Amino acid sequence: MIPEPGLAQTSEEAFARAESQGLMIPLAQVYQAKSWVSTGANTPLLRQDVVNGIGQDNLQALAEASHLSLEEVIAEAIEKLPALVDEASPEGTLIVDAENPPTARLGIATILLAKVSG
Numbered sequence: 001m002i003p004e005p006g007l008a009q010t011s012e013e014a015f016a017r018a019e020s021q022g023l024m025i026p027l028a029q030v031y032q033a034k035s036w037v038s039t040g041a042n043t044p045l046l047r048q049d050v051v052n053g054i055g056q057d058n059l060q061a062l063a064e065a066s067h068l069s070l071e072e073v074i075a076e077a078i079e080k081l082p083a084l085v086d087e088a089s090p091e092g093t094l095i096v097d098a099e100n101p102p103t104a105r106l107g108i109a110t111i112l113l114a115k116v117s118g
Helices: 011-020 033-037 047-054 056-066 070-087
Strands: 103-106 109-112
Touching: 033 070, 047 056, 047 070, 056 070, 070 103, 070 109
Parallel strands: none
Antiparallel strands: 103 109
16 A cells, blocks of 8 residues: 555554555465465565556556665565565464554555455
């Protein structure tokens, strides 16, 4: 999600905004995610998975707002998304606290790991 300058949001507000902008990446749709939650080695995230999951236009907007190249933003996502999930599942079980969700920086944006029931 690309935040508006000076805009502080609760997790719930950030989640609703990301959902409305189509920036939700369901881990179930990322085949590598199972390895990120397990206690074994992480399967790498592929460039095309990042582009498909976040969207080329969203990545480009994030790159421009962050003063980074598109490839730098994609490289950050490839590195940080598996690590974020892996760190939130130290014993092979994903733990997400709704009040204090695990996060990581991606350019000027924050990646928010949220559990969705549905």
